[in-house]
Amino acid sequence: MDTKFNLYLIRHGETYLNRYKKMQGWADSPLTEEGKAIAIETGMKLADVPFARVYTSDSGRTVETAEMILQQNHYSKNLSINRRKAFRESFFGSFEGEYSEVTFRKVAQDNGCSNSSELFQKHTLEEVMNFIKQSDPFRHAENYHELWERIDKGLNEIVSSNEHNHENILLVTHGVIIRHIISKFSTEFENTMEIKNSSVSVIEYFNNNYKVISFNQ
Structure with missing residues (x-):
């Protein structure tokens, strides 16, 4: 069926x-x-x-x-x-409860982008997810x-x-x-x-x- x-x-x-x-x-x-x-x-x-x-x-x-x-x-x-x-x-690991702007600014800067808008323009959703884990100091994300x-x-x-x-x-x-x-x-x-x-x-x-x-x- x-x-x-x-x-x-x-x-x-x-x-x-x-x-x-x-x-x-x-x-x-x-x-x-x-x-x-x-x-x-x-x-x-x-x-x-x-x-x-x-x-x-x-x-x-x-x-x-x-x-x-x-x-x-x-x-x-x-x-x-x-x-x-x-x-x-x-x-989101150790980013839980953090201001979203602070989190994505760090993730963007860790990956050569000036802000979150540039981060999402240059990278796929899959890549951004992986970047968040890499930027989390505990790697728990x-x-x-x-x-x-x-x-x-x-x-x-x-x-x-x-x-x-x-x-x-x-x-x-x-x-x-x-x-x-x-x-x-x-x-x-x-x-x-x-x-x-x-x-x-x-x-x-x-x-x-x-x-x-x-x-x-």
Whole structure:
């Protein structure tokens, strides 16, 4: 039987560390009041989408966002949230909690760039991920291979658990995770742009192929 489903990728709502423009990977912080409001708005936009399954990372900010989205959904009464470590945000090692500007200035300078804009213009997402690990004094930050290995594991679980064709699946996860998934399966979208909090990206899966339908809406 052919396997086909739509995967709705949603970034969590704005958190306090987002508001303060600090690095937030495995570190976690609660949603701001504005973050909650926008998550509810996203839920209202998707109220008539009948989701068959729901996945999040194991971070509180994605679970809270998913709960708010499902509260608005007309078909979500019996849905449970599957929390998966595979969909955690990238781990930034000793940069966790640091100001993002400080982190990326160091990563840029370590690699011959004057600022973060030049860094992302000259290098791929994969290269920047590897640079972050190299710039982390403890080398604890994840590199691209480590990150994609677990994302791929999570996606494979979603595929293997598919029971019915044309399912709609909700995945509430993180900006870096969404950016790398989109980058992996499409070259048509500007994947270095900021992934908006509570934004929706849709990917169609059909027989081992992923097609990006919309991005960062």
